[in-house]
Amino acid sequence: MAHRATLTQVAQRAGVSIASASRALNGLVASPATVDKVRRAADDLGYVPDASARALKMGATGQITFAVDDIGNPVYVEMMTGVQEVVAASGFRLQVTATGGTRDVADVVDLLRSMRRGYADGLVLSPLRVTPELVAEIAATPIPVVVIGRLPDGAAVDTVMTDSARGVALAVEHLHAQGRRRIAFLNGPGDTTPGAARRRGFDDAVAHLDVAATTHEAADFTMAAGREAAHLILTTRGPGSTPTPDAIVAANDLLAIGALHAAHDLGLDVPGELAVTGVDDTSLTEIVHPSLTSVSLDSRRRGQLAAELLTRRIEDPTRAPQVLSVPPLLHVRGSSATTPQAGNR
Amino acid sequence: MAHRATLTQVAQRAGVSIASASRALNGLVASPATVDKVRRAADDLGYVPDASARALKMGATGQITFAVDDIGNPVYVEMMTGVQEVVAASGFRLQVTATGGTRDVADVVDLLRSMRRGYADGLVLSPLRVTPELVAEIAATPIPVVVIGRLPDGAAVDTVMTDSARGVALAVEHLHAQGRRRIAFLNGPGDTTPGAARRRGFDDAVAHLDVAATTHEAADFTMAAGREAAHLILTTRGPGSTPTPDAIVAANDLLAIGALHAAHDLGLDVPGELAVTGVDDTSLTEIVHPSLTSVSLDSRRRGQLAAELLTRRIEDPTRAPQVLSVPPLLHVRGSSATTPQAGNR
């Protein structure tokens, strides 16, 4: 800890007015001699301009906030990487806020409300659940907001989406092509935006295919919830005697890894007896064994695009809101690589 | 996006002076009638105080920054959780900055320098490498800084450390007790603070034991680097005909998981032919198979303690710097559960 020098002190030391000091430091009109004196004085004093004062005067902070729901999910780390790349290139500082999980929408709304205090010049948001309250709060936020996800039609907000329904369909079609005919969908909470979209993608995909399909919901998008739900899927034999599935399509990688564990607990061979696929194509796909087939939603790219929309809107707040989309892409790995083992079940 | 109301507007609408409005809103002396009028006016206008103005006036921002080197490592997520718990309870906002990896020390120094602008009231820092330059920069930072890690003796900085050398020793002793006698140490870069400490712990531990020990360095603390280095460890037969190890002690979980992969690539049974241990006891230990034995350094607790030191110092900047320590604890899991398979090698 040390003390902080102010512009007044720099000006005094340089023997010029505070206005000249400011101009010299900011590269505005000033004689070379003045610039030199001021620079020297600033260095001597270790002067650094005060962020609050500058923000108050300029009406801009030079900061951008990225708010994530669950920083434990690697998807958000990847998104953040993308955001950071663009934001840094535009001369902004990035700060990340975790809307830490428990209270969910309430947390995000609190955050939005606090953003009204002017902590940052812009906000990138990737909400799990979208309520009318949230949409209203976004509209009431005095700084530009870009959403990674999906908002109701007509919301005049810059958005980066992806077709995750199509992504899930890709996984289903792949499994079907491999010969899987009893496919279970392991979803997260259906009242979330991704949960709803992915469910729709699954339903649509199986509708065209000759497969026995079931759908299930885990309590949340975590590995533990996935393991528990998958255990049920793999052990419960309903009254209508649902057949045990030969494939599980999970709504994200965390759930899929939970399913991998459940399969292992039950002594099932993956992919021989059971194929498993995830969504998000996170780094976790490569750390499990067998490696996990997953649908990439290119989170990093989405982060980049979101940041680009944001910086552009900060420059020109009047431009029309834009909706960008990133296509899903299936990455086949070990967990679904082979055709089902003959004679299983 | 919407507009922002100012205190002056609220005061006007309520028909009182701006001072009364401020007092009413901040719960200072004010008649009930005034409070009521002002509250109503504020609500109507959607008034929220401006953070920059308040910070400028008060000389405090109400924010705390947590700076991490590699947000891709789950350790930091856990630390952050701990920091967040305490910081939120004290009424601060937490913002996370990733000093994004590539330029390393330079990044952290840049960050420290930018902190001088007064973005936050305090900073929690967990640096991978500690240089004299970094120490100097910390001393020159005008706001309280708490370091999670280890600083040179005599640095008058609040610090939360852990005995990671002892932690590595715990792993070595455990493996020895299980009957392992050819133990390889898979370290990260030796010029990092954790790298140096863990190396020391390994050397000390094997000195007392009847084991054939070798040490190796991966390029960084990542899974990919660990896999590569472990592959070498497991395949290279030196001129002095080093025996293939029956255990690998890795300096963190990421490296350990890399080693697990290398073992799998080579068709080695874990833990039968090779035991593997990690350090940090992250959530990743439970997602790999076999699950990973790891030394917990209680990252979350360290985060909590760091945040407590920080808030305490913000309250009272004159208190003597304190150094806290968290003991390591070994968590035995599948990757080292059994005695070595008879007759291997």
Place this chain on the structure above:
DNA sequence: CTGAAAGCGCTAACAG
């Protein structure tokens, strides 16, 4: 090219 002065939005004396 430079200095004096105004003011961003807010809080905290200080008198009433």
Place this chain on the structure above:
DNA sequence: CTGTTAGCGCTTTCAG
């Protein structure tokens, strides 16, 4: 209890 006033540190007219 309330209003007036003085700044926090900085940028930016506006005259010289």
